[in-house]
Amino acid sequence: METQAELYRELPSIDDLLHDPAIIKMTSEEGQPAVADACRTVLATLRAEIAAGRLDGGRLKLALSGLLAAVQNELCRALGYSLRPVINATGVILHTNLGRAPIAERALKHIHETAAGYSNLEFDVESGERGKRDVHVDRLFRKLLDEEHTPTAAPTSTIVVNNNAAAVLLALNTLAEGGEVIVSRGELVEIGGSFRIPDVMKKSGAILHEVGTTNRTHIADYERAINENTKLLLRVHRSNFEISGFTEQPSIAELVTLAQKHDLPLVEDLGSGALFDLRAVGINDEPGVLDSLRVGVHVVTYSGDKLLGGPQAGVISGREDLVRKMRANSLFRALRVDKLTYAALEATLLSYIKRDHNAIPALCMMHLSKAEIAQRAEALAPKLHSNRSFQIELIDGESLLGGGSAPSATLPTRLLAITSKTLSADELATRLRRSAPPVIARVEDGRVLLDLRTVFPEQEEILTRILTASDTL
Numbered sequence: 008m009e010t011q012a013e014l015y016r017e018l019p020s021i022d023d024l025l026h027d028p029a030i031i032k033m034t035s036e037e038g039q040p041a042v043a044d045a046c047r048t049v050l051a052t053l054r055a056e057i058a059a060g061r062l063d064g065g066r067l068k069l070a071l072s073g074l075l076a077a078v079q080n081e082l083c084r085a086l087g088y089s090l091r092p093v094i095n096a097t098g099v100i101l102h103t104n105l106g107r108a109p110i111a112e113r114a115l116k117h118i119h120e121t122a123a124g125y126s127n128l129e130f131d132v133e134s135g136e137r138g139k140r141d142v143h144v145d146r147l148f149r150k151l152l153d154e155e156h157t158p159t160a161a162p163t164s165t166i167v168v169n170n171n172a173a174a175v176l177l178a179l180n181t182l183a184e185g186g187e188v189i190v191s192r193g194e195l196v197e198i199g200g201s202f203r204i205p206d207v208m209k210k211s212g213a214i215l216h217e218v219g220t221t222n223r224t225h226i227a228d229y230e231r232a233i234n235e236n237t238k239l240l241l242r243v244h245r246s247n248f249e250i251s252g253f254t255e256q257p258s259i260a261e262l263v264t265l266a267q268k269h270d271l272p273l274v275e276d277l278g279s280g281a282l283f284d285l286r287a288v289g290i291n292d293e294p295g296v297l298d299s300l301r302v303g304v305h306v307v308t309y310s311g312d313k314l315l316g317g318p319q320a321g322v323i324s325g326r327e328d329l330v331r332k333m334r335a336n337s338l339f340r341a342l343r344v345d346k347l348t349y350a351a352l353e354a355t356l357l358s359y360i361k362r363d364h365n366a367i368p369a370l371c372m373m374h375l376s377k378a379e380i381a382q383r384a385e386a387l388a389p390k391l392h393s394n395r396s397f398q399i400e401l402i403d404g405e406s407l408l409g410g411g412s413a414p415s416a417t418l419p420t421r422l423l424a425i426t427s428k429t430l431s432a433d434e435l436a437t438r439l440r441r442s443a444p445p446v447i448a449r450v451e452d453g454r455v456l457l458d459l460r461t462v463f464p465e466q467e468e469i470l471t472r473i474l475t476a477s478d479t480l
């Protein structure tokens with residue numbers, strides 16, 4: 008039996024390792040510091056194993072014969088990306104934890120063609136003078152919002168900031184700093200990622216004036232609360248929760264009338280902000296951007312990566328004079344977005360203008376019928392039978408819009424329900440998450456559920472490979 012000191016002596020030094028021809032090759036490809044780090048990590052692991060008494064001479068010999076492979080593995084792990092693609096089989100279209108809306112192909116192409124080199128981001132090519140970055144999307148928002156508007160409505164202007172939380176902050180700070188903002192108690196929401204209306208209000212320098220109760224707020228509550236310090240009326244989409252039963256909330260039209268009577272701006276945080284008619288996919292109670300502007304809301308704020316289906320952004324659309332004030336606020340400079348966002352947004356908006364909704368992945372997924380999804384699931388199921396431990400059924404279920412859209416908004420779908428004879432549903436879901444790429448699925452009633460609505464057709468082959476790979480499952 009070898010002593011630990013003898014075992015340690017068997018280990019090569021870092022120097023020895025770095026002179027090994029295979030390691031020299033790695034160094035030429037990945038750089039000396041990263042390779043030296045990987046060597047150190049592998050040797051440290053072996054030392055720890057020896058110290059713990061888990062290696063005898065024979066086992067150490069075996070470990071040393073795999074040393075170069077271990078360094079290679081460690082190098083791959085250390086130099087691999089942390090942010091990676093996953094397969095979303097949850098059926099939640101705007102999954103906040105999975106990056107919300109996937110970016111459209113044409114948007115990626117536009118990012119590539121403009122961001123890989125120089126662009127006219129803030130340069131007016133006609134005059135040769137400095138330009139404004141917002142012109143690139145303002146014209147498209149005008150086309151989408153004003154042309155569909157009633158002719159009597161005032162023209163709108165649009166600016167873009169980093170996300171909708173920033174949009175709300177900028178709107179409140181610009182229009183209500185130092186004054187009161189009236190909000191219903193039923194709308195003091197917290198959205199995921201700790202966006203809370205009262206907190207954002209505080210940061211904006213505006214004073215929250217709550218009215219009504221959690222379940223019932225009347226238009227008279229707003230009216231009574233208006234005083235000489237009132238700067239703004241705020242309506243917030245409840246997004247991720249619902250109040251049902253004995254409830255009351257004034258209509259947007261009533262709030263518009265009240266705001267006009269007192270000459271106060273009415274701002275609506277729409278959250279999702281659909282630019283298309285959700286009734287087309289059978290969702291009837293989710294207000295769109297146009298619905299609000301048509302009724303006369305002065306300013307709406309919404310996310311770029313929720314129902315709009317574009318990049319992360321916060322969009323502020325509304326009356327020109329109010330939006331102009333926000334643009335002039337120095338906070339706008341701090342919250343502005345980069346050229347990648349403008350490129351992706353411009354391309355996404357052009358798809359709306361061309362009425363090419365299918366070019367936007369999130370919209371395309373929403374438009375998929377249950378029959379189309381069932382057809383894909385039926386074609387996939389037989390391919391999984393080579394995995395003998397699986398029992399596969401097709402069952403009816405529901406996909407979710409997600410992303411803090413209407414909480415009740417679901418779309419009918421057909422699910423692949425998998426039971427494994429050897430693994431529990433949770434174990435199976437865990438193994439799927441650890442596959443490459445990770446597959447994210449739902450677990451319900453002891454089964455793993457896969458919803459192909461959110462799986463891109465071109466991912467089905469790799470999904471099949473993962474589900475039939477005997478070494479992972």
Ligand SMILES: *Cc1c(COP(=O)(O)O)cnc(C)c1O
Nearest residue numbers: 170171172198244246278310411
């Ligand atoms: C999602 C949401 C937000 C936050 O939007 P982000 O783009 O994630 O910053 C704010 N308000 C409402 C009502 C929302 O639904």
